[in-house]
Amino acid sequence: MTRPHLKKFRRIVVKVGSSLLIDSAAGKVRGEWLSALAADIAGLHGDGCDVLVVSSGAVALGRSKLKLPRGPLKLEESQAAAAVGQIALARIWSKVLADHGIGAGQILVTWQDTEERRRYLNARSTIAKLLEWRAVPVINENDTVATNEIRYGDNDRLAARVATMASADLLILLSDIDGLYDAPPHLNPEAKLIPVVKRVTADIEAMAGSAASELSRGGMRTKIEAAKIATTAGTHMLIASGTIEHPLRAIMDAGPCTWFLTPANPVTARKRWIAGSLEPRGTLKIDAGAVAALRAGKSLLPAGVTRIDGHFARGDAVIVRGPNGHEIGRGLVAYDAADADRIKGRSSSDAAQLLGVRGRVEMIHRDDLVVGSPGEAG
Numbered sequence: 152m153t154r155p156h157l158k159k160f161r162r163i164v165v166k167v168g169s170s171l172l173i174d175s176a177a178g179k180v181r182g183e184w185l186s187a188l189a190a191d192i193a194g195l196h197g198d199g200c201d202v203l204v205v206s207s208g209a210v211a212l213g214r215s216k217l218k219l220p221r222g223p224l225k226l227e228e229s230q231a232a233a234a235v236g237q238i239a240l241a242r243i244w245s246k247v248l249a250d251h252g253i254g255a256g257q258i259l260v261t262w263q264d265t266e267e268r269r270r271y272l273n274a275r276s277t278i279a280k281l282l283e284w285r286a287v288p289v290i291n292e293n294d295t296v297a298t299n300e301i302r303y304g305d306n307d308r309l310a311a312r313v314a315t316m317a318s319a320d321l322l323i324l325l326s327d328i329d330g331l332y333d334a335p336p337h338l339n340p341e342a343k344l345i346p347v348v349k350r351v352t353a354d355i356e357a358m359a360g361s362a363a364s365e366l367s368r369g370g371m372r373t374k375i376e377a378a379k380i381a382t383t384a385g386t387h388m389l390i391a392s393g394t395i396e397h398p399l400r401a402i403m404d405a406g407p408c409t410w411f412l413t414p415a416n417p418v419t420a421r422k423r424w425i426a427g428s429l430e431p432r433g434t435l436k437i438d439a440g441a442v443a444a445l446r447a448g449k450s451l452l453p454a455g456v457t458r459i460d461g462h463f464a465r466g467d468a469v470i471v472r473g474p475n476g477h478e479i480g481r482g483l484v485a486y487d488a489a490d491a492d493r494i495k496g497r498s499s500s501d502a503a504q505l506l507g508v509r510g511r512v513e514m515i516h517r518d519d520l521v522v523g524s525p526g527e528a529g
């Protein structure tokens with residue numbers, strides 16, 4: 152598959168980083184640039200595409216409005232700055248979209264909203280309703296209440312979760328770099344842009360590690376993490392430069408960018424949620440026979456499990472690893488860690504007896520299991 156055309160997509164999430172939106176020297180929003188982006192968004196919207204915006208900039212904007220000195224902020228300072236900045240950010244988005252006759256709806260999400268099933272479903276239905284009304288959701292992390300321990304911190308991964316939550320078919324990360332390079336472009340003049348990534352392998356992750364950090368705010372690492380979340384869940388992703396005017400038009404005109412393609416088979420909403428769950432509570436190690444069974448679409452039985460790590464409860468997300476430690480998949484485990492440990496390596500009938508239950512005993516049911524393709528990094 153070569154690069155697809157933007158017009159092919161019916162639901163697109165556009166993530167805009169702080170450094171694009173805010174001119175930090177002047178301490179204000181880059182108005183002309185944003186208007187041009189809004190015109191691009193209106194173009195897609197007018198063609199019938201649902202567009203969602205994930206916009207950073209609350210902290211940066213609040214900071215400049217409050218005239219805070221440069222340097223790192225304490226948590227409560229950045230939360231207070233975000234409180235000031237987010238109002239301004241929402242107003243600006245509302246204005247530039249209204250210029251095209253499009254309504255904007257602000258959604259501030261926390262990590263729990265995307266990771267807890269009930270809240271996830273709530274956020275999902277709000278987004279669905281806004282889109283049904285043809286409004287553009289403008290989303291950011293709720294920085295004013297998110298604490299250091301439980302927050303995304305970067306809008307790359309947040310945008311990927313939003314994209315999977317909204318069942319978007321494309322996520323566009325507008326960045327200060329036009330894509331993923333095979334070497335650090337600022338150090339190596341021979342560095343080449345990678346136009347299409349078919350699968351996020353260990354090699355790709357290694358490139359992000361070296362090519363990254365100073366070049367963009369969230370860094371290439373969080374973008375690759377976002378690519379993993381998005382592509383595992385059936386959403387294509389692309390990284391393109393947002394430093395130019397009309398960045399979406401540039402993508403349509405075949406401008407430089409990196410596409411991360413997802414395999415064609417869409418996964419169910421439940422599987423999307425499992426695949427993207429950021430906080431696995433434990434790990435199940437399995438033998439080669441179980442790896443083959445899982446890849447053939449079967450459930451994970453206790454007999455194939457060789458080792459249990461972590462403190463997890465029934466229903467928690469766990470990582471499943473093969474004999475050599477590679478990630479095979481993720482799933483919702485049917486037993487807590489203590490029970491899982493008791494029944495590991497046992498036949499299903501022994502396991503049932505040990506647990507005092509009747510019938511089939513599956514460690515992870517196939518419907519609760521997302522298995523990556525062989526060769527996939529993890």
Ligand code: GLU
Pocket residue numbers: 168169206207208209210211233291292294304305306307368369
């Ligand atoms: N949520 C943060 C903000 O609006 C931005 C996070 C990021 O830059 O990725 O300021």
